Amino acid sequence: MPRFAANLSLMFADAPFLDRFDRAARAGFKGVEYLFPYGESAADLAQRLEQHDLIQVLFNLPPGNFGAGERGLAALPGRESEFREGLERALEYAQVLRCANLHAMAGIVADEGSKPAMRDCYLRNLQYAARRMAPLGMTLLIEPINTRSMPGYFLNHQAQAHDIVAELAEPNLRVQLDFFHAQIMDGNLAAGFRRYQSSVGHVQIAGVPDRHEPDEGEVDYAYLFRMLDESGYDGWVGCEYVPRGRTEDGLGWYEPWK
Template sequence: MPRFAANLSMMFNEHAFLDRFAAAAVCGFKGVEFLFPYEFPVDEVAGALHGAGLSQALFNLPPGDWAAGERGMACLPGREKELMDGVEKALRYAEALRCPTLHLMAGIPPADLPREQLEATYAANLAEVAKACAPLGITVVIEPINQRDMPGYFLSWQDQARRLIERSGAKNAKVQMDFYHCQIMEGDLTRRLQAQIDQVGHVQVAGVPDRHEPHDCEVNFPHLFAELDRLGYAGWVGCEYRPRGRTEDGLGWAAPYGIRGTGA
């Protein structure tokens, strides 16, 4: 049975951030993920997590100036020091949260930079970030993100992610396979999952096309969940979706997997 982690950046927004951990635990979630923890002191986040009896599945490394539209910097030449300073900061949180996986965002590059230069920069940075994370046993994942939601993002294709990981040579780097993004960009989800299951370090789900609950949409998620089990995937499945209403009211899709909500 898949292990579901509630994404607290999108789910349980009826509560203040630090209260979302307890709300997720009440509904039966055993793990959580979120985008960024950095606006909260590390001890407060760790206290909320461990106090709720939850595991931290994933969070993102610092992305640069998010408010100004930056979405990572791993592919951007000249940002290496800032990137590694962010890694140092993230590792303090990861150690306190006992988080096994960090997401390294690619970035949105200027249109005039050659793709080969961007890819070479990305692979080199991935290697350095993975090296810094290795002593703590942390896996670094990179995620193809669709061009509709994030125009200009450098990484959008599954085979591109696998190529970058191979080029980096990092043994603790894997693909973060978000079925929502993959369906929009490529489709053929079952075969793509089967082809790269050994390289998948984290999975995320959301309904397509509107990024709501993973049911009543164009993707057969029960089939994909069964396929994850059949393939022996033992990682977390992050629920990175925007609930249609109250989070608890939309958890009926997850009832077969031990998650308790108040409706479908």
């Protein structure tokens, strides 16, 4: 049975952030993820996790100036020191929260001519971060993001991400496979998962094309959930979708999988 984690950046959004942990636990979730923890103290977050018997599954490294449109630093030449400082900040939170997975966002491409230098920077930063995290027993994740949701993002296709993982050959570097992004960019979800399963470290879901609950749209998630079980996938499935209304009212899809 897949293990589902509620994404608290998007779900239960009618409640203050710290109150969403209680809502997630009451809805039956055993794990949570979110984009960034840095607006709250690690101690407050840890208290909510312990209070509601929840596992912190994943969060992102600091992304740079998110409000100004930055979407990660890992592939931005000249920002290496800032990337490493952000990694240390994330690790401080991760150790308090007992979180085993961190996602390093790549960043936005300045122009097509900058891509080779960005890739070189990306590989160096990922290697540094993976080796820094390995003694802590932690996994570093990279995620291809579709060009519609995040125009200009450096990493867009599953093949690109898995090629990077293979090239670096760091045992704790894996791909965050979001079926929503993968369907938009690549399709062929079941075959793609089977092909790349050995380097998939985390799965995320949302309905396509509107990013609502996974009970609508063009993807048969019941089939994919059965496939994940049959494949022996033992990671988490993050529910990174925007509820159509009140989160609890849209959890009918989840009942058979609790």
